[in-house]
Amino acid sequence: MARTEFPTKATHAQTRAHNAGLVLRAVYDLGPISRAEIARLTGLTRTSVGELVGELEREGLAKEVGRGPSTGGKAPTLVSLADGARHVVTLDLGERAFTAALLDLRGEIVRRTTRDLDGVDGDAALTLVHHLVDEILAGPHAPILGIGVGTPGIVDADGTIRWAVNLSWSDLPLAALLRDRYGYPTIVTNDSRAAAIATFLFGGDDRPTNLVAIKVGRGIGAGLVLDGELFGGDGNGAGEIGHIVVEPDGAECHCGRFGCLETVASAPAILRAAAAAGLTTETIQDLGAAAATGDDRALAVVRASGRAVGASIANLIGILDVRAIVVHGSVTALGESWLAAIRDEATRRSLGPLARETRIVDGGVGEDLTLLGACALVLTSELGLTVHR
Amino acid sequence: MARTEFPTKATHAQTRAHNAGLVLRAVYDLGPISRAEIARLTGLTRTSVGELVGELEREGLAKEVGRGPSTGGKAPTLVSLADGARHVVTLDLGERAFTAALLDLRGEIVRRTTRDLDGVDGDAALTLVHHLVDEILAGPHAPILGIGVGTPGIVDADGTIRWAVNLSWSDLPLAALLRDRYGYPTIVTNDSRAAAIATFLFGGDDRPTNLVAIKVGRGIGAGLVLDGELFGGDGNGAGEIGHIVVEPDGAECHCGRFGCLETVASAPAILRAAAAAGLTTETIQDLGAAAATGDDRALAVVRASGRAVGASIANLIGILDVRAIVVHGSVTALGESWLAAIRDEATRRSLGPLARETRIVDGGVGEDLTLLGACALVLTSELGLTVHR
DNA sequence: ATTCTTTGTCAACCCTATGGACAAAGCCCA
DNA sequence: TGGGCTTTGTCCATAGGGTTGACAAAGAAT
Numbered sequence: 001m002a003r004t005e006f007p008t009k010a011t012h013a014q015t016r017a018h019n020a021g022l023v024l025r026a027v028y029d030l031g032p033i034s035r036a037e038i039a040r041l042t043g044l045t046r047t048s049v050g051e052l053v054g055e056l057e058r059e060g061l062a063k064e065v066g067r068g069p070s071t072g073g074k075a076p077t078l079v080s081l082a083d084g085a086r087h088v089v090t091l092d093l094g095e096r097a098f099t100a101a102l103l104d105l106r107g108e109i110v111r112r113t114t115r116d117l118d119g120v121d122g123d124a125a126l127t128l129v130h131h132l133v134d135e136i137l138a139g140p141h142a143p144i145l146g147i148g149v150g151t152p153g154i155v156d157a158d159g160t161i162r163w164a165v166n167l168s169w170s171d172l173p174l175a176a177l178l179r180d181r182y183g184y185p186t187i188v189t190n191d192s193r194a195a196a197i198a199t200f201l202f203g204g205d206d207r208p209t210n211l212v213a214i215k216v217g218r219g220i221g222a223g224l225v226l227d228g229e230l231f232g233g234d235g236n237g238a239g240e241i242g243h244i245v246v247e248p249d250g251a252e253c254h255c256g257r258f259g260c261l262e263t264v265a266s267a268p269a270i271l272r273a274a275a276a277a278g279l280t281t282e283t284i285q286d287l288g289a290a291a292a293t294g295d296d297r298a299l300a301v302v303r304a305s306g307r308a309v310g311a312s313i314a315n316l317i318g319i320l321d322v323r324a325i326v327v328h329g330s331v332t333a334l335g336e337s338w339l340a341a342i343r344d345e346a347t348r349r350s351l352g353p354l355a356r357e358t359r360i361v362d363g364g365v366g367e368d369l370t371l372l373g374a375c376a377l378v379l380t381s382e383l384g385l386t387v388h389r
Numbered sequence: 390m391a392r393t394e395f396p397t398k399a400t401h402a403q404t405r406a407h408n409a410g411l412v413l414r415a416v417y418d419l420g421p422i423s424r425a426e427i428a429r430l431t432g433l434t435r436t437s438v439g440e441l442v443g444e445l446e447r448e449g450l451a452k453e454v455g456r457g458p459s460t461g462g463k464a465p466t467l468v469s470l471a472d473g474a475r476h477v478v479t480l481d482l483g484e485r486a487f488t489a490a491l492l493d494l495r496g497e498i499v500r501r502t503t504r505d506l507d508g509v510d511g512d513a514a515l516t517l518v519h520h521l522v523d524e525i526l527a528g529p530h531a532p533i534l535g536i537g538v539g540t541p542g543i544v545d546a547d548g549t550i551r552w553a554v555n556l557s558w559s560d561l562p563l564a565a566l567l568r569d570r571y572g573y574p575t576i577v578t579n580d581s582r583a584a585a586i587a588t589f590l591f592g593g594d595d596r597p598t599n600l601v602a603i604k605v606g607r608g609i610g611a612g613l614v615l616d617g618e619l620f621g622g623d624g625n626g627a628g629e630i631g632h633i634v635v636e637p638d639g640a641e642c643h644c645g646r647f648g649c650l651e652t653v654a655s656a657p658a659i660l661r662a663a664a665a666a667g668l669t670t671e672t673i674q675d676l677g678a679a680a681a682t683g684d685d686r687a688l689a690v691v692r693a694s695g696r697a698v699g700a701s702i703a704n705l706i707g708i709l710d711v712r713a714i715v716v717h718g719s720v721t722a723l724g725e726s727w728l729a730a731i732r733d734e735a736t737r738r739s740l741g742p743l744a745r746e747t748r749i750v751d752g753g754v755g756e757d758l759t760l761l762g763a764c765a766l767v768l769t770s771e772l773g774l775t776v777h778r
Numbered sequence: 779a780t781t782c783t784t785t786g787t788c789a790a791c792c793c794t795a796t797g798g799a800c801a802a803a804g805c806c807c808a
Numbered sequence: 809t810g811g812g813c814t815t816t817g818t819c820c821a822t823a824g825g826g827t828t829g830a831c832a833a834a835g836a837a838t
Binding site: 400401402404405408433434436437440456459460461462463464 | 823824825826827828833834835836837
């Protein structure tokens with residue numbers, strides 16, 4: 001029904017907010033910078049920039065830090081960001097442990113606490129979340145900008161966790177709960193997605209406009225950054241590639257179907273395959289090491305799982321024409337032969353020109369990616385900021 | 390390099406343009422409507438709306454059309470769109486023929502001309518394009534808003550046709566050429582994509598935010614409408630699913646790989662398969678008819694090709710979580726058993742909850758979809774309009 | 779006929795970006 | 809050392825454009 005809702009009108013305040021965002025971003029991205037330079041960059045007048053910078057200074061977000069070199073005229077007054085002027089509380093609700101951390105405006109971790117899950121779930125897990133946040137907030141901190149959470153499972157756009165298997169959570173309105181309890185803006189997302197924006201924003205200067213970050217661990221999921229923004233799809237389920245069937249006659253998956261990608265390429269599946277092949281490797285690391293030494297059976301297992309991921313990536317490339325693909329998560333510990341298998345299969349299965357320009361890179365185990373992504377989401381939504389470097 | 394470019398500043402003029410767009414859209418979508426009603430809908434004041442409507446009237450885009458019923462006070466003055474106030478020239482550069490048409494603001498075709506291609510290509514084909522546009526413009530018309538073109542092949546974001554096989558065009562800057570020659574804003578897109586926005590915009594009131602329109606004909610391509618906008622990908626190649634490998638050991642494709650979707654599910658491939666199965670059907674229609682009468686061999690061929698499309702759709706669903714999928718193009722003539730095979734396979738290969746809510750519908754041969762889509766693109770870019778119904 | 783509503787418009791006002799002017803501060807060069 | 813030239817940052821007047829409030833016109837309700 002386009003009949004009832006309608007896009008929102010534009011107001012002066014919005015213009016202001018937009019331009020304020022530009023100035024903040026300039027200060028943020030381009031380090032110590034003069035007002036005049038910001039004016040040139042943004043196209044705003046020096047007058048406007050001066051006023052907006054003044055506002056940032058009053059809010060404590062920016063401060064003058066001396067003069068720069070002259071270029072033939074008056075030396076510019078440099079303004080830079082007060083990195084610690086605000087803090088963000090972030091949570092990584094991992095498979096085995098929950099981590100809470102306090103991050104500054106640069107995404108630097110000020111402090112963190114991790115608590116092992118030890119089979120805790122349901123309400124107890126929620127209580128653990130509260131404890132962790134309480135603990136983080138108990139220490140000294142700057143004004144809090146918001147709370148960002150990365151969690152496994154499917155998460156609605158409004159921050160409700162539809163279901164998270166290992167935590168026995170279903171339809172848990174986590175964002176609303178935390179918002180009510182702490183009074184801060186709160187964003188809850190799926191961990192694959194958090195990792196995706198983190199990779200995107202911290203990807204350095206040459207970051208592309210589109211990026212897909214695929215997490216391969218106990219489960220498999222991707223976060224899609226399209227045209228610079230996280231894409232959720234109609235039901236916020238975009239990127240749930242773990243349950244696309246890749247082997248119609250494959251093993252049964254816990255989702256009820258047969259031959260889902262997760263039955264072939266997830267960590268548990270790989271270990272099962274290794275065992276079936278008569279290998280005695282207990283962990284992904286071990287298997288990777290075995291493959292690295294040239295063990296044929298290990299190599300075969302590693303390659304098979306890599307090819308499955310590669311085939312899925314070929315689909316991604318064909319459908320979305322993305323150039324930047326990052327693979328991360330615990331399974332990346334399989335090492336180079338795994339990645340090579342992914343690249344080979346992705347190339348073999350997708351259109352030449354597209355595949356040639358695609359970079360598939362190893363994002364590693366991605367320790368703090370979820371925390372960073374959750375932080376980035378808060379920064380973006382609260383300040384219109386874009387974290388990078 | 391985020392260092393050099395920078396998002397653009399917001400100005401008063403932009404605010405104005407945005408709000409003008411809102412008002413125009415209200416008049417456009419909601420037929421005869423009063424200024425007061427527009428004000429309520431958009432959140433703008435009656436004053437602003439009055440002024441903006443005045444502007445539309447001066448431009449000839451809107452006109453007063455009497456009074457509406459009173460609701461207890463002064464009866465409202467109704468304003469409605471002057472459908473024929475502007476015209477759009479559109480071109481459909483089809484596989485066998487070129488069509489040019491003049492469309493009004495509602496996407497209604499005012500007049501059209503079609504010329505068979507008869508093997509014409511290269512410069513001669515370009516000349517044909519010029520002739521067609523000249524012919525359309527020779528007749529009476531309202532002020533022209535722009536030219537919209539739908540063409541096969543891969544098209545850059547700036548309207549350069551990278552290559553179109555059957556026309557022997559490569560790196561032809563068609564948009565620039567037409568812009569220079571006629572002086573109108575010009576948009577050139579791939580036909581699958583044009584069809585996608587057309588389906589999206591003309592899809593009625595309950596249109597979703599995401600839609601994928603898959604064209605299955607001589608080639609196979611999809612147009613992706615994500616969050617209400619056409620998605621192009623990094624190299625404007627998004628939706629080129631025809632060359633994703635679906636059968637690694639399949640037949641050779643003209644792209645050089647083996648087992649691309651097009652080698653299995655495109656019109657020529659299907660006819661080849663039918664011939665190989667000993668069928669004497671000459672056309673897609675014939676084959677569809679044979680399948681409809683229960684011919685086992687025909688049915689097998691039809692189902693096999695449908696399943697291949699269905700598997701690709703499962704990928705789309707898993708990756709993008711789109712709810713609305715439209716299949717169109719000449720191969721839809723295969724009929725119900727083909728569509729059923731598509732649906733079955735798509736459901737079988739994708740996650741339950743996702744597949745359940747997905748609607749895969751038959752868009753038919755899609756006669757004028759390309760023309761409509763090209764028109765819609767021009768309307769959207771020139772007026773910020775959204776065509777529907 | 780009177781009162782109450784709704785509509786459309788006009789005038790005064792406010793927010794915010796712009797353009798011009800100017801002092802401050804630096805370089806360059808005689 | 810002083811004059812000319814640039815660049816920077818700010819002040820002031822101006823203008824675009826949405827908002828508020830008031831009001832006449834027009835219709836419904838009593």
